[in-house]
Every structure is written in C-alpha cells, then in structure tokens.
Amino acid sequence: MTWNWNTIWPLLVAIGIVLAVIPILGLYLTFIERKVAAWIQDRIGPNRVGPFGLLQAVADGIKIFLKEQVIPDHVFKTVYFFAPTIGLICAMLSIAVIPFGPASPTPSDGFRAIIAPGVDIGILFVMGVSSLSAYGIILGGWASNNKYSMYGAVRSCAQFISYEIPLGLSLLGVIMATGSLNIESIVAAQGDGIANWNIWWQPLAAIMFFTAALAETNRLPFDLPECEQELVGGFHTEYSGIKFVLFFLAEYTHVVAVCFLTALLFLGGWHFPGLTGPVDSSLSGFLMRWMVLLAKVSLVFAVIVQLRWTLPRFRFDQLMGLAWCALIPLGIANFLGLVVVLSLDLPRWTLAPYSIALLFASALINARQVTKRAKDLAARSFALPSTAKSAAVYAQPQLTR
Numbered sequence: 001m002t003w004n005w006n007t008i009w010p011l012l013v014a015i016g017i018v019l020a021v022i023p024i025l026g027l028y029l030t031f032i033e034r035k036v037a038a039w040i041q042d043r044i045g046p047n048r049v050g051p052f053g054l055l056q057a058v059a060d061g062i063k064i065f066l067k068e069q070v071i072p073d074h075v076f077k078t079v080y081f082f083a084p085t086i087g088l089i090c091a092m093l094s095i096a097v098i099p100f101g102p103a104s105p106t107p108s109d110g111f112r113a114i115i116a117p118g119v120d121i122g123i124l125f126v127m128g129v130s131s132l133s134a135y136g137i138i139l140g141g142w143a144s145n146n147k148y149s150m151y152g153a154v155r156s157c158a159q160f161i162s163y164e165i166p167l168g169l170s171l172l173g174v175i176m177a178t179g180s181l182n183i184e185s186i187v188a189a190q191g192d193g194i195a196n197w198n199i200w201w202q203p204l205a206a207i208m209f210f211t212a213a214l215a216e217t218n219r220l221p222f223d224l225p226e227c228e229q230e231l232v233g234g235f236h237t238e239y240s241g242i243k244f245v246l247f248f249l250a251e252y253t254h255v256v257a258v259c260f261l262t263a264l265l266f267l268g269g270w271h272f273p274g275l276t277g278p279v280d281s282s283l284s285g286f287l288m289r290w291m292v293l294l295a296k297v298s299l300v301f302a303v304i305v306q307l308r309w310t311l312p313r314f315r316f317d318q319l320m321g322l323a324w325c326a327l328i329p330l331g332i333a334n335f336l337g338l339v340v341v342l343s344l345d346l347p348r349w350t351l352a353p354y355s356i357a358l359l360f361a362s363a364l365i366n367a368r369q370v371t372k373r374a375k376d377l378a379a380r381s382f383a384l385p386s387t388a389k390s391a392a393v394y395a396q397p398q399l400t401r
Contacts, residue, residue, distance in 0.1 A: 010111045010112055011115065013111055014111070014112070014113065014114060014115045015115055017100075018092070018095055018096075018100070018115060019092075022092065022095070022249075022253055022256070023249065024057075025252070025256065026248075026249045026252040026253065027057035027058070027060060027061050028057045029252050029255070029256075029301070030057065030060070030248075030252070031046065031053070031054075031056055031057040031060075032305070033305050033308070034046055034056075035053075036302075036305045036306070036309070037305075037308075037309050040306075040309045040310070041309070064241065064242055064245050065242060067240065067241040067242075068240075068241065069240070069241045069242070069243070070240045070241070072144075072145075072238050074145045074146075075143055075144055075145050075238060076142075076143040076145060077143075078143075079139050079140075079142070079143035080140070080143040080144065080238075081243070082139070083136050083137075083139040083140035083143055084136065084140060084239065084243050084244075084246035084247050084250075085136070085246060086132070086133065086135050086136030086139065087133040087136035087137065087246075087247060087250030087251075087254075088136075088246050088249055088250040088253065090129050090130060090132045090133040090136070090250070091130070091133060091250045091253035091254050091257065092253060093129045094125075094126045094129045094130045094254075094257050095115070095253070095256075095257055095260075096114075096115040096116045097114070097115070097116050097119045097122040097125050097126060097183065098114070098122075098126065098183060098257060098260050098261060098264070099112075099113055099114040099117075099183060099184060099187070099260075099264065099269070100113050100114065100260065100293075101113025101114075101270070101286070101289070101290045101293065102270045102286055102289040102290060102293070103117060103184050104184065104188070113290070114184070117184070118182070118184070119182065119183075120180070120181060120182050121181045121182075122181055122182050122183040122184075123171060123175065123181045123183060123186075123265075124181050126183075126257070126261070127164070127167065127168065127171075130216065130254065130257070131160060131164055131216075133250060133254065134156060134157060134160040136247070136250065137152075137153055137156040137157075137218075137235045137247075138153045138154075138156060138157050138235075139153075140153065140235050140236065140239065140247070141153025141154070141156070141234075141235035144235070144237060144238040144239075145238075146237055146238055148234065148237050149234065149235050149236070149237045149238060151234070152224075152234030152235035152236075152237075153235045155224045155234075155316065156218070156224075156235060158320065159215060159216075159218075159222065159224060159319065160216060162215075162319075162320060162323040162324060163212040163215040163216050163323050163327075164212075164216070165323070165327075165328050165331070166208050166211070166212045166323060166327035166328050166330075166331045167208075167209060167212035167213060167216065169208065169327075169328065169331025169332065169334070169335055170205045170206075170208035170209035170212060170331060170334075171205070171209065171265070172331075172335050172338070173198075173202050173205045173334065173335065173338045173351075174186060174198050174202065174205065174265055174266075176338060176339075176342060177189075177198075177202075177338070177342070177348065183261075183264055183265070186198075186264070186265055187264050187265075187268070187269035187270070187271070190268045190269065190271055191268070191269075191271045193273065194268065194272070194273050196268075197266065197267060197268040197271075198265060198266045199266040199267060200349075200352060201348045201349050201351045201352050202266070202334075202338075202351055202352075202355060203352060203355050203356065203359075204330060204334050204355035204356075204358055204359060205266075205331075205334060205355070206262075206266040207359075208327055208330065208331055208334075209261075209262065209265070209266070210258075210262055210300075211322075211327065212323075212327060213258040213261070213262070214258065214304065214307070215319070215323070216254070217251055217254045217255050217258060218251060219251070219255065219304060219307075219308060220307070220308040220309075220311065220313060221307070221308075221311040221312060221313050221314050222314065222319060223313065224313070224314070224316055224319055235247075255301070255304060256297075256301075258300075258304075259297045259298075259300040259301045259304070260293075260297055262300045263293060263296035263297050263299075263300055264293075267296045267300075268296075269293060269296075270289035270290065270292050270293040271289075271292070272292045326362060326366070329362075330358055330359075330362055333358055334354075334355060334358060337351060337354045337355075337358075338351060
C-alpha cells in the first residue's frame with residue numbers, strides 16, 4: 001500500500017471520529033439506559049440537569065474527573081493502574097476493523113467509515129483482540145489484593161473462556177456461506193434483498209452470537225464478575241474515580257461493538273429494501289445508508305437494555321450450564337447441518353427450519369429436565385412432613401405418660 005496524503009487523511013478522520021465519539025457515546029448511553037430503566041420501572045429518571053436531563057451525562061463526566069483518587073495501601077500499584085486501560089485498549093482496537101458506516105469491500109479513494117478497511121481476517125481480529133480484554137479484569141482483580149475482587153476475576157476468566165466457544169461456532173456459518181472473514185464482504189453478500197440477510201436462514205446462529213457476545217460484555221443477566229449481592233463490587237471493588245470509569249467505558253465500547261457486529265453480520269448492515277446494491281458515493285445516499293445502519297444498531301442496543309432490566313441475574317452454575325450444556329451442543333449441531341447443506345448444494349433456506357427444530361428440541365429437553373428436578377424436589381419435600389409427623393406420633397405417648 002502506498003502511503004500518501006490521499007490515504008492518510010481518511011485514516012486520520014476515521015480515527016478522530018472514533019476517539020471523539022466513543023467517550024461521549026459512553027456517557028450518553030449511560031444516560032439513555034437510566035432513562036429506559038426509569039420508564040420500565042415507572043420512574044422519572046434523571047431530569048434535573050439541562051432540558052429533559054440531557055446535560056446529566058456532562059455533569060457526570062465533570063464529576064468523575066473531580067473525584068478524589070483513592071488508592072488503597074494494600075494493592076499492587078503498577079498492575080492496579082495498568083489494568084483498567086487494557087479492556088479499553090482492546091475494545092478500541094476491535095472497533096478498528098468494524099465499519100461504522102457504509103464501506104465498499106473494494107478499495108476506493110476518499111473517506112471510508114472504517115479505520116482499517118479491507119482487512120481479510122476482520123472477524124478473526126475482532127474475536128482475538130476482544131478476548132484479550134479479559135486480562136484487564138483478571139489483572140484488576142489480582143492487583144486489588146482483595147478476596148472479593150479475586151473471586152470476581154476468576155469468575156470472569158471462566159466466563160470468557162466458556163462463551164468464546166459458542167461465539168466462534170455461531171460465526172462459522174456466516175463465514176462458510178460468505179467465503180470470507182472480511183466484514184465488508186459479509187455485508188455486501190447480504191445486499192441483494194432482505195431475504196438474503198443472514199438472520200433469516202441462520203436464526204440459531206444469530207441467537208447464539210447475541211447471547212455469547214452479551215455474556216462477554218459482562219452485562220446482566222451475565223454480570224457475575226461484579227455480582228453485588230455476593231462480591232460487594234467484584235473485580236472493581238477497590239477502584240474509584242476515573243479508574244473505575246475506564247472499566248465501564250470499556251464495557252460500553254464492547255456493547256457498541258456487539259451492536260454493530262450484530263447489525264452487520266446478521267441484519268444486513270446498511271442495506272435495506274430500496275437501498276440495496278453498490279454503496280452510493282453521493283452524500284445523500286451515504287447518509288441514508290448510515291441512518292439505516294444506526295437504526296439497526298439502536299434497535300439491538302434497545303434489546304440489550306431491555307434484557308438488563310427484565311431478566312434476573314443467573315447463578316454461576318446456570319451461567320456455565322448455558323454455555324457448556326446448551327450453546328456449545330447447539331453450535332456443533334448447527335455447524336454440522338451447515339456442512340451437509342453446503343456439501344450437497346442444498347438451498348440455504350433449508351437451514352432455517354433446521355435451526356428452529358434444534359431450538360424446539362433443546363427447549364423440550366430442558367423442559368423435561370426441569371420437570372424431573374421439580375418432581376424430585378416435590379418428593380423430597382413431601383417426605384419431610386411425614387417423617388416429622390411420625391416423630392410427633394412416637395413422642396406423644398411419652399408426653400402423656
């Protein structure tokens with residue numbers, strides 16, 4: 001690649017947009033989530049700073065920088081300070097290969113809505129870099145020299161390792177069908193109409209990807225590394241001020257990356273009926289496609305927020321069971337079905353009923369297991385009163401004597 005001003009200025013503009021937007025977006029996503037939580041719980045939410053509370057995020061940002069930096073004496077200071085930056089750096093690096101606007105898979109001059117265009121291992125790069133963010137949580141928990149923090153770090157390690165497997169299995173179908181690891185190429189393959197969106201012929205893979213990616217962002221109901229009822233604050237118990245915020249800025253950056261990847265890989269990206277075909281180089285066409293992509297990303301984020309304030313937190317055994325006993329077997333079965341379809345050159349739409357059948361079979365097996373456990377529990381609970389009653393009858397003559 002020849003480096004000149006025509007190739008450098010689009011790169012600098014894309015980097016500037018990401019570095020400027022992500023911190024502000026993190027603050028306002030927190031504000032939006034608080035307002036949605038208030039709406040779900042029949043409250044008002046933040047409404048004191050600015051019109052409709054819109055300046056609450058600005059006030060929170062100012063407060064963060066003015067807070068006293070408390071550093072406990074018992075922490076390992078070098079790793080303690082370095083750990084919060086690891087997750088944020090990994091999250092920002094993963095965004096480098098994710099298009100945040102319409103981008104053609106073929107090289108072109110001028111601005112492109114992606115920092116590193118044309119990366120042929122884009123998905124592999126995202127998965128590799130995002131998995132490294134676990135080191136930030138693990139090192140933060142270890143450096144805190146606190147049992148609660150260490151428990152949260154170990155939980156995070158187990159959670160990341162477990163859900164990396166179904167995350168990769170869910171993407172195999174998209175990669176094999178498209179024949180590319182390049183994200184722009186995967187979006188371009190869905191541009192022939194809404195029927196070509198990957199979610200229609202791989203609904204199980206879309207559900208698996210969304211669930212596993214949500215678990216890797218430590219969002220409810222998967223936030224076991226920071227479970228307040230058990231671990232005080234988990235891995236960030238000893239963190240405060242700007243150091244505490246860096247952890248959650250990394251979390252929201254990962255959430256943004258998950259929203260974009262879900263929209264790009266399964267929902268057609270910036271394509272929509274009436275806007276299909278090659279990327280329009282005109283300003284109006286570019287803005288229209290950008291609005292379509294942002295609308296899909298906003299929809300995915302709304303689902304994530306809704307799930308947080310709807311579902312209770314899993315127990316840790318349920319969290320591990322979901323990965324190893326449900327998602328991984330489903331991912332392997334889905335992959336085998338895809339291999340059969342591609343090997344026999346069958347229509348892709350045959351995968352849709354196959355995925356739905358796998359979901360129903362999994363639900364049926366789980367329902368039978370739950371029913372069996374409920375019957376066993378009921379049998380044990382009925383046995384206890386009868387034993388207690390026999391003991392009372394046996395003791396009665398002694399009392400009368």
